[in-house]
Amino acid sequence: MSALGNKLKALRKSKKLTQKEVGLKMGITQVNYGRWETGRNEPNIAKIILLANFYNVSTDYLLGHLTTEEDNNFFSQKDILLIQLEDIEKLSNEIEERQQVLKREIIHFKKMF
Template sequence: MIGNRIKELRKSKKMSQSELGKFIGVSQTTVTAWENGRAEPSSSYVAKLATFFNVSTDYLLGRKTPDNNDIDLDRAIDNAMSFDGKPVTDHDRKIMKQLWKAYMAGKE
């Protein structure tokens, strides 16, 4: 289960296994083993992956499904660019999601 989630999240960010490995501090071979179910990440790497992908550890472990609104919002943010043409940072992504959710909650 966790391997499928890692693969799905990695592909949604259009990253290679090697790129993901560099970001979290493991080899491409390790990422491949996780994605293929031959190995599972330790709890510290589950936490790193959750932080990197901005999801809960419960979601990575298959205990929770994502809110469809979060998926749509993540796709919209992935396609957005900042004012200077650079990709949206993880910090900006978090702020954008919080603002949008607060805005939508106020409309109900």
């Protein structure tokens, strides 16, 4: 994931929005917005300006040109924590899904005997 992608993802998460919702605001599809977050594609300058206005941040922030190293460290740590939180939520959902599958398999197994 690119630095810009990390920032876009963290900003979107902080506003509790989906990629689809942000994509609609930007006039693009969820798939294209997702590619920005993963670093697979990058927005053009017009879209970067729209994103900065939408998220109420500077284009410098989005592009990683903050004024101090302390600012960069703070936002990098925040971005990392938000991404880690999302990963934990995904794992929690996977565990719940696996528990449901196991419950069904146990019920099925008990019916066999």
